[in-house]
Amino acid sequence: MIDLRSDTVTLPTEEMRKAMFEAELGDDVYGEDPTVNRLQEMAAEMMGKDAALFVPSGTMGNQVAVLTHTEPGSEVILEADSHIYYYESAAASVFAGVQPRPLAGKRGVLSAELVEWAIRQDDIHLPPTSLICLENTHNRAGGTIVPLEDMQKVYAVACKHNLPIHLDGARIFNASVASGVPVKDFTACTTSVQFCFSKGLSAPVGSIIAGPRDFIEQARRWRKRLGGGMRQAGIIAAAGIVALETMIDRLADDHANARFLADALALMKELDFNPEDVDTNIVIVKPVNMSVRQLGNELEKRGIFTVVMEPDRVRLTTNKDVDRSDIEKTITVFREILG
Ligand code: TLP
Numbered sequence: 001m002i003d004l005r006s007d008t009v010t011l012p013t014e015e016m017r018k019a020m021f022e023a024e025l026g027d028d029v030y031g032e033d034p035t036v037n038r039l040q041e042m043a044a045e046m047m048g049k050d051a052a053l054f055v056p057s058g059t060m061g062n063q064v065a066v067l068t069h070t071e072p073g074s075e076v077i078l079e080a081d082s083h084i085y086y087y088e089s090a091a092a093s094v095f096a097g098v099q100p101r102p103l104a105g106k107r108g109v110l111s112a113e114l115v116e117w118a119i120r121q122d123d124i125h126l127p128p129t130s131l132i133c134l135e136n137t138h139n140r141a142g143g144t145i146v147p148l149e150d151m152q153k154v155y156a157v158a159c160k161h162n163l164p165i166h167l168d169g170a171r172i173f174n175a176s177v178a179s180g181v182p183v184k185d186f187t188a189c190t191t192s193v194q195f196c197f198s199k200g201l202s203a204p205v206g207s208i209i210a211g212p213r214d215f216i217e218q219a220r221r222w223r224k225r226l227g228g229g230m231r232q233a234g235i236i237a238a239a240g241i242v243a244l245e246t247m248i249d250r251l252a253d254d255h256a257n258a259r260f261l262a263d264a265l266a267l268m269k270e271l272d273f274n275p276e277d278v279d280t281n282i283v284i285v286k287p288v289n290m291s292v293r294q295l296g297n298e299l300e301k302r303g304i305f306t307v308v309m310e311p312d313r314v315r316l317t318t319n320k321d322v323d324r325s326d327i328e329k330t331i332t333v334f335r336e337i338l339g
Contacts, residue, residue, distance in 0.1 A: 023238035035234030061194035072097030074130035108138025112153035143282030155189035164191035
């Protein structure tokens with residue numbers, strides 16, 4: 001089986017398992033787990049923020065951030081294909097009671113002009129804008145990097161209107177490794193950031209939210225309300241520490257494999273996609289003469305697992321647990337199926 005469904009499928013390394021086994025533990029709801037505290041300090045430093053909070057998942061991290069930044073009845077500006085809008089089961093509406101204001105980006109990039117246009121005037125008829133969300137890399141756009149300059153322009157608009165920016169940086173290390181832009185430069189354009197340990201960094205579970213100290217204190221309360229206060233959480237935080245220490249540079253291998261795959265698939269005229277759109281570890285293709293479901297099934301019959309994105313695209317995500325020979329086999333199977 002070659003599992004290209006996601007980088008979330010990656011298994012922890014031996015070093016992570018050992019660190020988990022040996023982790024020093026305490027009750028994190030009392031703030032007494034030394035391993036969680038160490039991970040939070042490391043993460044805050046790496047993100048260039050005052051403080052950080054360990055949460056069970058990327059979704060909870062994003063939702064805690066939305067809850068902390070907003071009031072019910074306000075409006076959140078986000079990209080129309082962003083994870084917070086598209087893949088979190090309307091959680092922002094259900095829990096925070098906010099109205100999403102989805103705006104169409106180009107390759108996941110929101111223009112500052114469009115964002116400024118969408119910010120509401122003070123008028124009794126209109127929900128006040130409370131938050132702007134960005135995503136980098138952008139998942140549904142195909143793991144695309146939102147360029148630093150674009151983030152800076154949106155940040156300037158946010159500052160002008162006194163609005164916070166939350167970055168869904170589930171894969172912010174992919175953006176940094178692939179572009180050479182330091183993570184802190186990206187996060188300097190945001191109020192808060194969420195990133196995941198459980199994607200390309202290959203830890204089994206967990207995410208971080210980082211931001212100003214008072215924001216993190218409020219976020220801690222929201223995490224508790226949502227049932228995300230974990231006890232001896234150092235057992236999973238230990239893997240996060242190993243992820244930050246050993247797994248960031250390795251993301252370049254995933255990017256090289258995605259590039260190799262994209263260049264080969266681009267030569268197949270039965271697939272419609274632009275290999276230039278592949279910036280990091282996600283390759284999204286569109287079959288021309290076959291339904292996506294059919295393509296997904298044919299690949300699966302031959303042991304290659306992908307994500308079928310209805311109605312017309314198939315996603316392949318390179319990750320630690322697939323190597324170059326798996327990618328070569330995938331290319332051969334595509335040739336076999338497409339004829
Ligand atoms: N993305 C998953 C699926 O939910 C689609 C994947 O396989 O790519 N932000 C971004 C940008 C994400 O891609 C994801 C997960 C999350 C947040 C949520 O993280 P988790 O799964 O930890 O809740």
